[in-house]
Amino acid sequence: MRRPPKCMASARSCWPAAKCSASHTDELISPYPRGPRPPCQACPRDRGPAPFMPTKGDIMRITGTRTPFALAAALLAAGAHAQQTAQQAAQQTDTGKLESVVVTANKRAQNLQDVPQSITVLGDAVLQRSNVRELDDLPALSPALTLSYGTQPGNFSINMRGVGTFSLGIGVEADVAVIVDDIPLGMQANAFKDLADVHRIEVLKGPQSTLFGKSAIAGALNITTKPIGGPVKTTASMLATNDDEWRVAVGVSGAVSDTFRMRIAASKTDYDGTLNNLTTGGKLNGSKGDNVNAKFEWQPLENLKFTLSPHYNRTEKFCCTTAFTSMTPGGIYRNAPQLPQAVVLRDIRIAPGNRDVRNDYPTGGKFHDWGTGLKIDYGFDGGYTLSSITSYSKYHMDDYQDNDATDIDILQYLTLPNGAPTNMHGGLYQYGVFNVKSTTQELRLTSPDKGALRYVAGLWYGKNDLNRELAKVPLIFNYGTNYGADAWNVNKAAYGQGSWDFRPDTSLIVGARWNLEDTGYRFRRYSVPPQAVVQTEFYTNDDSNHSKTWKLGLEHRLNRDAMVYGTVSTGHKGVAYDLTSGFTAALAAKPAVPPETARSYELGWKQSLWDNRAMFSVALFRTNFRNFQQSAGFFDYDGIFRTALNSLGGLRTQGLEVEGSVRVTPRLQLNGSLAYTEATITEFRNGPCYNVVNAAGTGSAPGPGCYQSPEFNNTNVQDLAGKTLPNAPKVKVNLGGQYDLPLATLPFNAFIAGTTRYQSRTQFSLNQDPMTIQGAYSITNLSFGATDKGGRWKASFFINNLFDKRYAAGLNNSIANGTWSPRAPNTPLAVNTTEWLPPRDYHRYVGARVDLTF
Structure with missing residues (x-):
């Protein structure tokens, strides 16, 4: 018979001074010092050693036979033991300590306080208490995160520490990777859906290219879905708000036999939106989704496990329409009287x-x-694990946009450039599709946690095929386009990262990745409907490049409760292509936009206090980027919003991050986080300009700092060195807490929770337009409810944006762009319009939620 399992704490969390409730001898997972130990010492960050649960192999050894009767008897005995252990655990009083947080940021399970890296962990309790539905909810919980919105999910952007790629084309990869159960998404747009059946989200800050590849140059979101529980049980959740949002979810999870476990979860959500469409009487900027997620685990042998995780999602986002907040009087639409x-x-x-x-x-x-x-996991003698992770996914999106922002039959009143009538009816609109097909394969070897050397090493293969088709109709003045583009990238990589304890209290961290990437594109341009569609242009190209990224660091454990570290890491993202409506023969003749690179420095301190009743982490960071790939948007003279892909010479993000939690009493827990971030352009001499009204009030003129540059084809540019990146607030603060109120005479307990977040002023435009700055604001949310003492139900009520603070998720400013400014023969006038994008919690709203377990 094998010995009972060791203390199930991760590395560096067991210490000689602690006491253990079980008496046995084993090797503790601890480097301070490592090796055989006297009787097991419990882990101060845990609530004691895990109970011994025999496996099928143990039962065979216990009974000495493989007969069904002996096996059944052993299983019954194990079940009785498990029930008794569970009852004893339930009777134990709360110690008042913080629970350990386990993360897989380094592709192995570790205690958060033992990982030398700045990480924000959004666990299941936080996600449920905050009613997180989709990615849009996460910036309210993690100060390092912001989101930038386009007209549809294909051009949304996740920003980490102020850095994220905003692009309308499929030829540019994201700067922040999204990984779900060890599988990266082929296109970041696929992340903007319901976060269905999610158990934990790790916000990994700074370059993660060494372990997670080239699309993680600014950071990564490492998402883990819910694990499979013990006995089969069913859970259900229902939520409704007073502004027409509702959700329902149900899940079945548990062990079907001693070798097979499964989890199946389904959910449906619906939210009408934030804007009123007077034409239809409906709402805009809402979303709805249907999700099915499953997980099947089969463990035919003690050291062999298969995990199959299929999923299906269907989402519709009615986003992102903006509403006018100001307009100069006297405007005429496209100069039509x-x-x-x-x-x-x-x-x-x-x-x-x-x-x-x-x-x-x-x-x-x-x-x-x-x-x-x-995922196939095979365990070797000595604690080594070999994992194979294979994935296949397909993504398809139909997108559409009303580009004239009116319900009038405008075409009948408009004229062609030669002054002739259009002889058409209707309006301006666009439609298109995105298609993404992704295949990945990873082989990973993970060393045991014990010993002076701990590492993970692997081989990686990934292939993404992307397709974009877009039509803007009809062809009138400068409006109208019709194109198709294909882009592909194939990546092959070898990576490794490990820690070596060259002293009992000090570790050296070394990691490296070698990546070979093949990329390419095909671009087709067609005639614009209502003309007969024929191909008019075709371009193609391909590139191949290899890169090396690395990580180097030192970690020193001051004592059993404190650790300091310092790391240097690099990041890399491959070449890019500007595959948008502005793609031309001139762009096709140029080389691809150069690869993006980064080098990051981080110093950190992690501390536990008061016998693990409080913990905090502090990190100082600086990351320098070269050849940063960024699309800049602008309104041209005819009022059409266009973008152009730029390669910024350099930018830097630096700052301070602080996070902490404390259990003031067993009933009261507080938490907080702060991020001070300076995301600054260091080199961009041909930056885009914003416009101001000219002196006569009849048109626009370049804003201050702009000049006509012979070096850049006599266009108006400005040197943006020293300016802030868009959507990168300097200060974000989150504060929260929960108070649990036991009710001795009732079958349930009560609770009350609250959060407040603050964000400093934010510039939404790369061109530094002073009219697109959102002022500082704070948002407070409050919730309260009751929980059944047997864990069978929980009812909660919440008020979001308690003080009804209005703020914007995006701002636009336009001056004399041709959409509203009259020109001759009408009286010339420069019309200035401003617009805003209201977020989900732009106003105060209330709701209720019920969770059931049976």
Whole structure:
């Protein structure tokens, strides 16, 4: 018979001074010092050693036979033992200590306080208490995160420490990788859906290229879905709000036999939106989704396990329409006298906070994705594990946009550039598709946690095939385009990272990755409907490059409760192509946009206090980027929003991050986090300009700092060195807490929880337009409810944005762009318009949630 398991704490969490409730001898997972130990010492960050649960192999050895009767008897005995252990555990009083947090940031399970890296962990309790539904909810919980929005999920951006790639084309990869159960998403747009059945989200800050590849140059979101529980049980959850959001979810999970376990979860969500569409009487900027996730585990041998995880998602996001907040009086739509502001925007009261629009064509995207992952784990003698992780997924999105922002039949009043009537009816709109097919394969060897040397090493293969088709119709003035683009990338890599305890209290961290990437594209341009569609242009190219990234660090354990560290790491992202409507023969003749690189420095301190009743972490960081790939958006003279891909010479993000938790009493727990981030451009001489009204008030002029540059084809540019990156607030603060109130005479207990977050002023535009700055604001949420003492149900009520603070998730400013500014023969006038994008919690709303277990 094998010995009972060792203390199930991760590395560096067992210490000689602690006491153990079980008496046995084993090797503790601890480097301070490592090796055989006297009778097991419990881990101060845990609640004691895990109970001994015999495996099938143990039962065979116990009974000395493989007969069904002996096996059944042993299983019954094990079950009785487990029940008795569970009852004893339930009777134990709360020690008042913080629970250990386990993360897999280094592709192995570790205690958060033992990982030399700045990480924010959003565990299951936080996700449930905050009613997290989708990625849009995460920046409210992690100060290092912000999101930048486009017109549909294909051009959204996740920003880490102020850095993220905003691009409308499929030829540019993201800077922040999203990994779900060890499988990276082929396109970041696939992350903007319901976070269904999620158990934990690790926000990994700074370059993660060594372990997670080239799309993690600024950071990564490492997402873990819910694990499979013990006995089979069913859970259900229902949520509803007073502003027409509802959710329902159900899951079945547990062990079907001693070798097979499964989890199946399904959910459905719906939210109408934040804007009122006066044309249809409906809402805009909402979303709805259907999700099915499953996980099947089969363990035919004690050291062999198969995990199959299929998934399916269908989502529709009616996003992201903006509403006018101001407009210069006297505007005429596209210089047509029949289309004054009062007609085109009838019944819309344009003012700050306006949420009324008129759209006769939808805006947003409807997408679905499906796929599966297969993980095979094989354990060797000595504690080594060899893992194979295989995945396949397909993603398809239909996107659409109302580009004239009105329900008027405008085309009948417009003229062609030669002054002739269009002889058309309708409006301006666009439609298109995104297709992504991803295949990955990883082989990973993980060393045991004990010993002076601990490491993970692997081989990686990934292939992404992306397709984009887009049509803007009809062809009139400078509006109208029709193109198709294919992009592909194939990556092969070898990586490794490990820690070596060259002293009992000090470790050397070394990691490296070698990556070979093959990329390419095909670009097709077609004639624009309503003309007969024929191909008019075709371009293709391919590239191949290899890169090396590495990580080097030192970790020193001051005592059993404190650790300091310092790391240097590099990041890499491959070449990019500007595969958008602005792609031309001139761009096709140029080399690809150069690879993006980064080097990061981080110093940190992690501390536990008061017998593990409090813990905090502090990190100082600086990351320098070269050839940063960024699309800059602008409104051209005809009022069409266009983008161009730029390679910024350099940028830097630096700052301070602090996180902490404390159990003031067994009933009261507080937590907080702060991020001070300076995300600054260090080199960008041909930056985009913003416009101001000219002196005569009849048109626009380049803003201060802009000049006409012969070096850049006599275009208006500005040197943006020293300016802030878009959507990168300097200060973000999160504070929260929960108080549990035991009710001795009732079958349930009560609780109350609250959070407050603060964000300093934010610039939304790369061109530094002073009209696109969101001022500082704070948002407070409150919740309270009751929990059944037997764990069968929980009911909660919440008030979000308690003080009804209005703020924007995006701002636009446009001056004399051709959409509203009259020109001759009408009286010339420079019309200035501003717009805002209201977020989900732009106002106060209330809701209720019920969770059931049976």
